[in-house]
Amino acid sequence: MKLVFGLFTFLMFITLSSCDVNEPKKEKPKPEGYQEDIPWPSLADSPWPMFQHDPQNTGRSSFEFPNQILFTKNEIYSNNLLAGCVLGEDALLFNNSNPSKLFSYNEISNTKNWEKDLAQESLTAPIISKEGLYTSSQNQIYAFSNNGDTLWSLSIDTKYIYQRTFNIDKLGNIYVIFNKNIYKIDSKGIVLNQFHDNDIDDAFNTSAFSPDGNTIYVQGKNSAIISIDINSFNINWKYGDNSLYIPPVVDSYGNIYLLTKINSNPVLISLDKNGTVKWKFEHSQDIEASSYPVITKYGDIVFGFDTLFSVSYKGKLKWKKSLSTRSNFKNPITSITTDKCGNLLVGTESHEVILLDKEGNEKSRIELQTYGKGALPIIYSGKSIIAPFYKGEKIFILN
Numbered sequence: 001m002k003l004v005f006g007l008f009t010f011l012m013f014i015t016l017s018s019c020d021v022n023e024p025k026k027e028k029p030k031p032e033g034y035q036e037d038i039p040w041p042s043l044a045d046s047p048w049p050m051f052q053h054d055p056q057n058t059g060r061s062s063f064e065f066p067n068q069i070l071f072t073k074n075e076i077y078s079n080n081l082l083a084g085c086v087l088g089e090d091a092l093l094f095n096n097s098n099p100s101k102l103f104s105y106n107e108i109s110n111t112k113n114w115e116k117d118l119a120q121e122s123l124t125a126p127i128i129s130k131e132g133l134y135t136s137s138q139n140q141i142y143a144f145s146n147n148g149d150t151l152w153s154l155s156i157d158t159k160y161i162y163q164r165t166f167n168i169d170k171l172g173n174i175y176v177i178f179n180k181n182i183y184k185i186d187s188k189g190i191v192l193n194q195f196h197d198n199d200i201d202d203a204f205n206t207s208a209f210s211p212d213g214n215t216i217y218v219q220g221k222n223s224a225i226i227s228i229d230i231n232s233f234n235i236n237w238k239y240g241d242n243s244l245y246i247p248p249v250v251d252s253y254g255n256i257y258l259l260t261k262i263n264s265n266p267v268l269i270s271l272d273k274n275g276t277v278k279w280k281f282e283h284s285q286d287i288e289a290s291s292y293p294v295i296t297k298y299g300d301i302v303f304g305f306d307t308l309f310s311v312s313y314k315g316k317l318k319w320k321k322s323l324s325t326r327s328n329f330k331n332p333i334t335s336i337t338t339d340k341c342g343n344l345l346v347g348t349e350s351h352e353v354i355l356l357d358k359e360g361n362e363k364s365r366i367e368l369q370t371y372g373k374g375a376l377p378i379i380y381s382g383k384s385i386i387a388p389f390y391k392g393e394k395i396f397i398l399n
Contacts, residue, residue: 019064019341033299033313036252037062038211042172044128048087048379051125051165052292055209056250058338059294063382065339066399068364069355073384074110074397078103083125083164084376085388085395088146092386093133094395095122100137102126104148107381107397114148123204125165127174131187134174136161141176143189152189164206169230170213177205182218184230195233199223206247210273211254219244224260227275237275245288246303251295251313259287259303268293268301268311279315291333292377296342296358304333308346310360321360323348334374334390345385347375353387353398370394 038056043049052059078096085094091113092105100122104113118137126135132151133144139158143151158178167175169184173192176183180200184193201221208217215236220226224240225248239258246259254273261267262280266287270278285305293303299313310318323331323346335347342358353375354365372392379386385398 031298033251035060035295035297035299038252040168040170040213042129042131042168042170044088044130046087046089046128047381048085049128050086050168051084051127051206052247052249052294052377053379055167055169055213056211056252056295057206057208057247057292058249058251059292059336059377060297061337061339061380063339063380064341065343065345065355065380066385069353069366069385070399072366072368072396073399076105076110076395076397078388078393078395080391081372081376081388081395082123082390085379085386086126086128087379087381087386088128088133091146092381092395093126093128094388095124095126095135095137097122102133102135102142102144102148107384107386110397116142116144116148116150118142121160124161124163127166127168129168129172129174129187131172134166134168136163136166136176141185141189143187154185154189154191162202162204164204167207167209167216169209169216175207175216175230177207177218178202180221182207182216182228184233193233195228197226197235199226199238201243208248208250208256210250211252215273217248217250217256219247224258224269225256225271225275239271239275239277240269246290246292249293249295249301251299257293257295257301259285259290259293261287268303268309268315270315281311281315281317283309285309289332291336294336294338294344296338297340298342298358300342300358302336302338302344304336306332308333308336308344308356308360319360321356321362323354332374335377337378337380339380345378345380347378347387347389349374351375351389353378353385353396366398368394368396370396 100118122137124136141154223238224244227236268281332349373390387396
């Protein structure tokens with residue numbers, strides 16, 4: 001009898017302590033703002049195939065983070081990393097810069113699978129599709145197989161491609177921005193279409209896609225955001241009269257979220273798919289230096305620079321938290337990642353990785369010994385936390 005009761009108690013504990021937000025019980029309605037996963041057949045079926053995980057820039061992993069960060073498991077040398085890492089099905093991929101190389105490492109064994117020489121400097125993280133890997137270096141676009149074989153390369157009439165990442169539509173065409181142009185290039189390296197607008201911003205322009213894959217949103221120079229139909233390459237609408245320093249993020253309902261300014265005041269704005277303002281949330285963060293915002297599974301938008309903000313799907317503040325260092329100095333936030341339960345991994349300028357729950361309560365943190373600036377997007381493979389740093393010399397594999 002005691003054995004049966006003990007087993008029942010254990011099973012109840014497992015049930016109550018597990019995260020069930022990703023698959024709500026059929027008899028329970030999904031909470032307002034709940035985010036469905038958006039199928040994207042052209043992307044590789046991997047834990048983190050592109051810079052902010054997906055074409056909507058959600059920064060949301062499909063796994064649940066571990067309960068705490070325990071220790072550094074491995075370190076991978078990187079030389080002047082500028083754009084972060086991505087994960088294939090069994091490989092960690094990243095571009096070094098000066099001289100530029102594309103590396104593939106086995107995450108578990110910490111052994112190098114292969115490397116490929118690129119041009120002199122790379123500002124672009126790889127993107128992993130079903131057809132292969134795409135990246136750029138200086139004015140060259142490259143396509144490689146998963147084994148590192150060169151599929152094609154394309155020379156672009158510009159000095160540099162200033163993109164942290166390309167984007168990809170559901171058919172596998174990639175979108176490259178430079179010199180106030182946006183180019184649509186197929187998986188064979190053929191330019192299918194191009195569009196020019198003097199309002200397109202060239203500086204680290206990171207685009208976002210609508211959930212249906214028919215609209216791409218790009219950062220403007222004089223407008224905050226430009227909505228472009230990818231089939232006709234016509235402008236649907238523009239919003240705002242200030243540059244958008246931080247890329248847009250799009251939820252599964254098609255709402256677009258922007259960190260911008262109105263009358264010099266920093267705001268988080270929600271637009272619907274037609275460019276109509278749904279709500280505005282004023283805050284005090286330095287949007288020129290802020291981390292990329294993320295969207296949790298509950299539809300909360302999390303962002304920040306010296307303070308972390310969580311704003312609900314309806315535009316109301318849920319909580320905010322200052323992430324000071326152990327010495328009580330300000331600790332600027334440089335990256336945020338969320339998981340399927342709303343937990344957060346935050347990277348900082350002081351080389352810390354901090355784990356918080358969905359309410360902003362700190363669960364654990366680790367300080368990493370490296371030079372360079374703040375953390376790039378910290379990603380989770382389902383086995384390990386992977387922490388790269390901008391212009392740093394190491395990529396840390398954490399357990």
